[in-house]
Amino acid sequence: MENFDEQLAEDPLFGAALDTLAIRVGQSRSHEGEHSEALFLTSSYVFANAQEAADRFSGEQPGNVYSRYTNPTVRMFEERIAALEGAESAVGTSSGMAAILSTCIALLKSGDHILCSRSVFGTTTVLFTKYLQKFGVTTTFVNPTNYVEWEGGFTENTKLVFVETPSNPLCDVIDIQRLADLTHARGALLAVDNCFCTPALQKPLELGADLIIHSATKYIDGQGRCLGGVVAGAKKYVDEVLGFIRSAGPTMSPFNAWVFLKGLETLRLRMEAHSRNALELAQWLNAHPNVEKVFYAGLPSHLGHELAAKQQSAFGGVLSFRVKGGRAEAWKVIDATRIMSLTANLGDTKTTIVHPATTTHGRLSPEQKADAGITENLIRVAVGLEDIGDLKADLARGLGNY
Numbered sequence: 001m002e003n004f005d006e007q008l009a010e011d012p013l014f015g016a017a018l019d020t021l022a023i024r025v026g027q028s029r030s031h032e033g034e035h036s037e038a039l040f041l042t043s044s045y046v047f048a049n050a051q052e053a054a055d056r057f058s059g060e061q062p063g064n065v066y067s068r069y070t071n072p073t074v075r076m077f078e079e080r081i082a083a084l085e086g087a088e089s090a091v092g093t094s095s096g097m098a099a100i101l102s103t104c105i106a107l108l109k110s111g112d113h114i115l116c117s118r119s120v121f122g123t124t125t126v127l128f129t130k131y132l133q134k135f136g137v138t139t140t141f142v143n144p145t146n147y148v149e150w151e152g153g154f155t156e157n158t159k160l161v162f163v164e165t166p167s168n169p170l171c172d173v174i175d176i177q178r179l180a181d182l183t184h185a186r187g188a189l190l191a192v193d194n195c196f197c198t199p200a201l202q203k204p205l206e207l208g209a210d211l212i213i214h215s216a217t218k219y220i221d222g223q224g225r226c227l228g229g230v231v232a233g234a235k236k237y238v239d240e241v242l243g244f245i246r247s248a249g250p251t252m253s254p255f256n257a258w259v260f261l262k263g264l265e266t267l268r269l270r271m272e273a274h275s276r277n278a279l280e281l282a283q284w285l286n287a288h289p290n291v292e293k294v295f296y297a298g299l300p301s302h303l304g305h306e307l308a309a310k311q312q313s314a315f316g317g318v319l320s321f322r323v324k325g326g327r328a329e330a331w332k333v334i335d336a337t338r339i340m341s342l343t344a345n346l347g348d349t350k351t352t353i354v355h356p357a358t359t360t361h362g363r364l365s366p367e368q369k370a371d372a373g374i375t376e377n378l379i380r381v382a383v384g385l386e387d388i389g390d391l392k393a394d395l396a397r398g399l400g401n402y
Ligand SMILES: *Cc1c(COP(=O)(O)O)cnc(C)c1O
Pocket: 095, 096, 097, 098, 121, 164, 168, 193, 195, 196, 214, 215, 216, 217, 218, 227, 228, 229
C-alpha cells in the first residue's frame, strides 16, 4: 500500500486489527495523563472569555458547549464503536430504542415506508406500528428468510429496510449482502440491528448494509448494568441522526459511555466465550430426549447454519428450544432453574432464561405468534459465561422429571 506509512504517521492505529482497536481507539488523554479513559461527568463546559463562548455557540470554533451536543467520554465510545464496525461515524444514544427512533425520525418523513423483518425486537414492532404510523410512516413486515416476500414488500415509498440477524428467538439468519442488493436496487437504505452478534462476530457494513443499530445495553455492556444505543454508518447519515439527538435529547450518558468503553475492550473474548457455551448447550439440548427441537445456527441441522458460518465469525450466545409438551412443561423447566436468571435481558455474563410466548412476545396475537414460531413450549436462553456443566445441570433439573 503506497500511502500506508503516511496514514500510519497520521493515525498510529491505521490498519490495526479489531482486538487492538477495541482497546486503543478513541482515547484522548487529558492533561492529567490518566492511563484509563477518563469519565467526564459534566453537563456543560466553561469558556475562556465571551468571544470564545460566542465562537463555540456559532460553531465557528470547534469544541464542547453542552453534553447534549458533545461529551469527551461519549465521543471516545463513539469513535471506538465506529472503528470496530468499520463505519465512518457513529453516535451514541440513551438506549437501543432511542437509536432506532432517532434513525427513523432523522431519515424518514411522512409518507415514507419501512420494510421490516417480522422477527425483530418486540418493541421495535410497537414503535413502527403504533407510533411512527401516527406520523404517516407505514411499515410492512415480511418473513425474514423469504426473499420473494422481501422483494414483493417494496413500494415506491420504501426508504428504509430494517432487519436483525440472527433473529430473536428462533435464530433465523438473513443474507445481509443479498438484502443489501435488493434494497439498493430500490433506492432504499438497509439498517441492520447488530445487537446479537456485535462487530466482534459480524460486520454488516462490509456486507453492504448502510446503517448499524445497536442496543449497547446487551453485549456491549456485557454485564447488565447500563442502557445505551448506537447508530453507525456513513457520516452523511449519522450527522442527520446526530442533529435530531442534539435537538430532541436522547443522548448517551457519559457514565454509561464509560462502562461501554470498558465493555468493548473485552467484547471479542466474551462473544467467543458466549458462543462456545451456547454451542455446547445447544448440542446437549439437541440430544436430550425431552427436547423437541433446538434453534441455534451453530447446529448443522439449522436452516441458517451455512449462511451464519459464512457471514459471522461465531454463532452467538442466544438459543431457543421447544420442550416436549406445552406451556406447563416449559414453565416447569424455567421454574426448576436455580442458576439462570428469569429475566428478559440478554448479553450478560449471567445466563438468562425466558418464556417468549408469555413475556417478550406476549403482546403478539395468536396468529402472529404462530407465524413467528413462538409456541407455548418454546424457551429462550441467552447463554452466559458460567460453567457449562452447571448450566446443563440447571436445565436438566426441569427437563428430566416431568
Ligand atoms: C434490547 C434490544 C433493543 C432495544 O434496546 P434497549 O437498549 O433496551 O432500548 C433493540 N434491538 C434488539 C435486538 C434488542 O435485543
